[in-house]
Amino acid sequence: MPSALPIADPAPADGLLPDSVRAGAEDRTLGFYLHVPFCRVRCGYCDFNTYTSDQLRGARRGDFAGQAAEEVAFAAGVLDAAGLPARPASTVFFGGGTPTLLPPADLVHMLGAVRDAVGLAPGAEVTTEANPDSVDAAGLAALAAGGFTRVSFGMQSAVPSVLRALDRTHDPERVPLVVGWARDAGLDVSLDLIYGAPGETLDDWRRSLDAALALEPDHLSAYALIVEEGTALARRIRSGEVAQPDDDVQADMYELADDRLAEAGYGWYEVSNWARRDDARSRHNLAYWTGGDWWGVGPGAHSHVGGVRWWNVKHPAAYAQRLAAGVSPAAGRETLDEATRGVERVLLETRLADGMPVDRLDRDGRRAIAGLIADGLVEPGPAFAGRVVLTRSGRLLADAVVRRLLPPEA
Known part of the structure; x- marks a missing residue:
């Protein structure tokens, strides 16, 4: 089942935000993340807040x-009541789950709600995630006509045995089809890959990289498989059915990806993300990493506005009940102090190719740089x-x- 929500303060039923969120708001972008929590099948490695029909x-x-x-609409009222400046959404991202299990008209309706409530900035980036077996040419064309600009396909691997290890259900031969349909519709294309699955070899990973690059996506993400507690994969590893991912093998896979992507003209801009052009970078995710505001x-969706973070109740039935009662669906929230916000900036901005300003660090942190060099x-x-x-070695050891x-107490 999906992982537990954080423990924090109760969220107010009216959703009202403290006056502190206004500080610096003119310099922050506003984005919307719409979490569609439905999946046909729950993948064994996934601990996202998703639900199958049963x-x-x-x-x-x-x-x-x-x-x-x-x-x-509730969000627009809360943002207005907080005295925040009017900011049209610069990015909208539909994630999940599998957003494209819903009809295209439903996704377009949800995007229209954002447009009606706060507006869309000129050139707004509007993305949906999609499984290769959850879209067709007509649906992608309908999304593009409705205002979507980008689609992120969960390719994960081009090797059938690896897809089976991940409990993915799509046929890898379908990926070129859906990429072509997306391009015909005028959508930018991102591909998501996962490396380090049980039984995956370096040659398997090379095959997946080559298959992805042959499609010339605008953007590519490559994530090391992480074994999350409570997932089916964690249970299989604990029982000895499959092996724990090997850190050294995953490091070799990362280096191979970075080499192959660089050779193909892709530049890394975050540890796990590469783009063919600067304007193909995911602006929505960059807002997460650089401290923007998003609702x-x-x-189960998480929000952040001006140092206040909150998260919604997890189950779709509980979510529907809150909205029907006219109250905030938030389950809890926290207000981050300056020290915590500073630590988060270091955690996130060091992962970016643009880097982190040295002046974010205290004296000991600045002194540590010489040793890291x-x-x-x-x-x-x-x-x-x-x-x-x-450096690339630093990316592999980013947490260290x-x-x-x-500081040690951070």
Whole structure:
């Protein structure tokens, strides 16, 4: 089942935000994340807040678009009541789950709710995630006509045995078809890959990379498989049915990906993300990594506005009940102090190719940079210019780098 929500303060029923969120709001972008929590099959490695049809307990997929639109309207009222400046959404991202299990008209309706409530900025980036077996040419064309600009396909692997190990149900031969349909519709294309699945070899991973690059996506994400507690994969590993992912093999796979992507003209801009052009970078995810504001719509969705973070109730039925009662669907929230926000900036911005300003660090953190340069984990040139940028070895050890940059109690 999906992982537990964080423990924090109760969220107010009216959703009202403290006055502190206004500080610096003019310099922050506003995005919307719409979490569509439905899946046909739950993948063994996944601990996202998703539900198959037999887990809905009376909630109905057909009602979801209207419920999400209600929360978007609620969000606009809360943002206005907080005295925040009017900011049209610069990015909208539909994730899940599998958003494209809903009819295209439902997704377009939800996007229209954002447009009606706060507006869309000129050139807004509007993305949906999709499984290759959950879309067709007509549906992708309808999304493009309705205002979507980008689709992110969960390719994961081109090797059937690896897909089976991940409990993925699509035929890898379908991926070129859906990419072609998306391009015909005028959508930018991102492909998501996962490496380090049980039984996957370096040659398997090379095959997947080559298959993905042959499609010339605008953007590619490559994530090391992480075994999350409570998942079917964790249970299989604990029982000895399959082996735990090997860190050294995953490091070799990352280096292979970085080499192959660089050769093909892709530049890394975050540890697990590459783009063919700067304007193909995921602006929505960059807003997460650089401290922007976003409102998360849907069951279990997380939001952040001006240092206040909250998250919605998890189950679609509970979410629907809150909205029907006219109260916030938030289950809990926390207000981050300046020290915590500073730690988060270091954690996130060190992962970016643009780097993190050295002046975010205290004296001990700045002193640690020389040792990180000597160890080959931080690029010397940018550091001397005032930014911490990871080398490739540093990217592989990003968490260890951060621990050396932050105070021990952080």
